[in-house]
Amino acid sequence: MDLKNKRVLVVGLGKSGISAAHFLREQGARVTVSDSRDAVALAGEIPALLEAGIMVETGGHGLLTFRRSDLIVVSPGVPMDTPELKQVIAFGLPVIGELELASRYLKGKIVAITGSNGKTTTTTLVGEILKAAGLPTLVGGNIGLPVIDLVEKSSDESVSVLEVSSFQLETVEKFHPWISVVLNITPDHLDRHGSFENYAAAKARITERQGSGDFLVLNAEDKATQMVAGKTNAQVFWFSARRPIKQGAFVHGESVLFLPKEGGKAEPIMPVSEIPLKGAHNVENVLAAVCVARLAGVSAEVIRKAVAQFKAVEHRLEFVASVAGVDYYNDSKATNVDATMKAVASFDGGIHLILGGKDKDSDYGQMAELLRERVKAVYTIGSAAEKIEHQLRGVVKMKSAGTMQVAVQDAAESAVPGDVVLLAPACSSFDQFENYEHRGRVFREIVAAL
Structure with missing residues (x-):
């Protein structure tokens, strides 16, 4: 994207909004930020923004501020049915999210992980496994570090492992993961999305731009997740803690196995007893991570050791x-x-x-x-x-x-x-x-x- 001298508005001053504003300014854009909170609530953020040459609008959104922009970047916490956003979308102004913005500059391959539950644990675990294998690995997204903050560190050889939410996926256009994962889809954020169908549709957007050379990892025991399989051009791999499957990771007896292709021979990865995380749901998270790691070429030995050494993520059981x-x-x-x-x-x-x-x-x-x-x-x-x-x-x-x-x-x-x-x-x-x-x-x- 050519951002030099473009008038860009960032809506919402959460972590990703602030990072996006500074990144855009560094690209030569004329940046304004707009937040519904007042100046007192944002007193800690405003000085650094002003010092960087970024205009700040607080206490609400002015329609003229939106109308005068060449591009609008929306933070995940800002609903897309915000009146000012609805109006400028109707006028045809381009509106994207921080994830979409970052993905256009991020080098290397992307592993994107979503789901109603388990995203952070699985994202962190995948990152640890890939690092253990010696791959240049970056981890960020909804997990706490905005994706835009990974751009400078990325290279053609790096793998960016991203936790992505339904809010972030609402605004993607060209976002193109190499491997995408949908762990599960259960009712959540219905106050934002309006219905379970809308929420599930937002999650499914993770695979929208994937092609035959990409991979989609899905939960074989989750009906809503299974439906995503019909919306992709990627190669689908499954995971199940209950039964053997045709292609992907599963539990059989007391072991975790991986089947690289339909009709192939299952590879032993590790005993279930070596998974250190509490709860059956975490077995599923490990299975999803095994799929990603094997698709990325990581050996069973490295996976087994990395999983065995993994500790529960903060605030997750x-x-x-x-x-x-x-x-x-x-x-x-x-x-x-x-x-x-x-x-x-x-x-x-x-x-x-x-x-x-x-x-x-x-x-x-x-x-x-x-x-x-x-x-x-x-x-x-x-x-x-x-x-x-x-x-x-x-x-x-x-x-x-x-x-x-x-x-x-x-x-x-x-x-x-x-x-x-x-x-x-x-x-x-x-x-x-x-x-x-x-x-x-x-x-x-x-x-x-x-």
């Missing part, structure tokens, strides 16, 4: 401490119902579960049977508390805690040796916390104080 015989786990990244159910299913019982936060138009009633079987008590926090209590009334002992501090204290008082206190909120964090990382850190600090 992260063991925090054992206090008076009670284990505390931080799964703050469980921001939807399906993720919470997977977390709960990772323990046999005796669970004191902290639920709540900002609702995403979720159906918490789906958890009823599992909670009845494994959870001793639920402690609700945040703005979704009333809805959760209503939908799960009579299912399990429930206490309205309101805040994380009260929830942890109440759970600690009720738990007995052998029990588990689990933060797996099934909600986003934006009512009481900056993000899920902040929520997880607060949980850890409260546990440490016990």
Whole structure:
């Protein structure tokens, strides 16, 4: 893209928006940033932007600011139905996201990983395996490091392993992964996408530009994910923790195997017992990573060693401490119902579960049977508390805690040796916390104080 002297507007000043603004300025663009938050809320970011020669608009979006732009770059947190965006799209102005912008400058090959749950763990694991194999590997995206920040480090030989969200995939045009992965598609972000169908369609865009020389890795046990197979020109590989499959990674007996082609001979990768991560869902994440690694030419020996040495990612079923015989786990990244159910299913019982936060138009009633079987008590926090209590009334002992501090204290008082206190909120964090990382850190600090 020729950006020199182009008027470019960046909408939204999250991590990726700020990185995109500075990158665009370095390319010679005349950059303006626009955010709905006021100048006080953005006091930490504004000075560096102004110093770089970037114009700043706060406290709302001006339609003229949008109309006067040659290109608009949207941060993932900004809905595409924002009135100003809808108007300029109708006028035919080009609107792309930070992922799309970065992909046009990123050198080397791209491995893109999406899914409702497991993205961060799988992305991190794939990155570790490729690094262990000696491949020049970059890791970023929705995982915390904006893709645009990888551009300068990338080379023709590098492999960029990217966690990509449905929000990012909404605005792709030429984004072209070499290997793409869809781990699962379960209801999430319905408050943003409007329907499950729209959400699933956004996830499927990961493979839109792939061709016959590319690869798409899919979950053989996830119906919504299976449907993506009909929307690709890439070679499809599958993974399953339940049964042998025609092409891809699967569990057979007590072993992880990889089948490189239909009718071929399955290669042993590692014993399931060597997977260090808790929960059946993490076996699936490992299988997806095995597919990617083998397609990238990594040997079974390297994969086995890298997986065995891998530790749980922060805020994903992260063991925090054992206090008076009670284990505390931080799964703050469980921001939807399906993720919470997977977390709960990772323990046999005796669970004191902290639920709540900002609702995403979720159906918490789906958890009823599992909670009845494994959870001793639920402690609700945040703005979704009333809805959760209503939908799960009579299912399990429930206490309205309101805040994380009260929830942890109440759970600690009720738990007995052998029990588990689990933060797996099934909600986003934006009512009481900056993000899920902040929520997880607060949980850890409260546990440490016990």
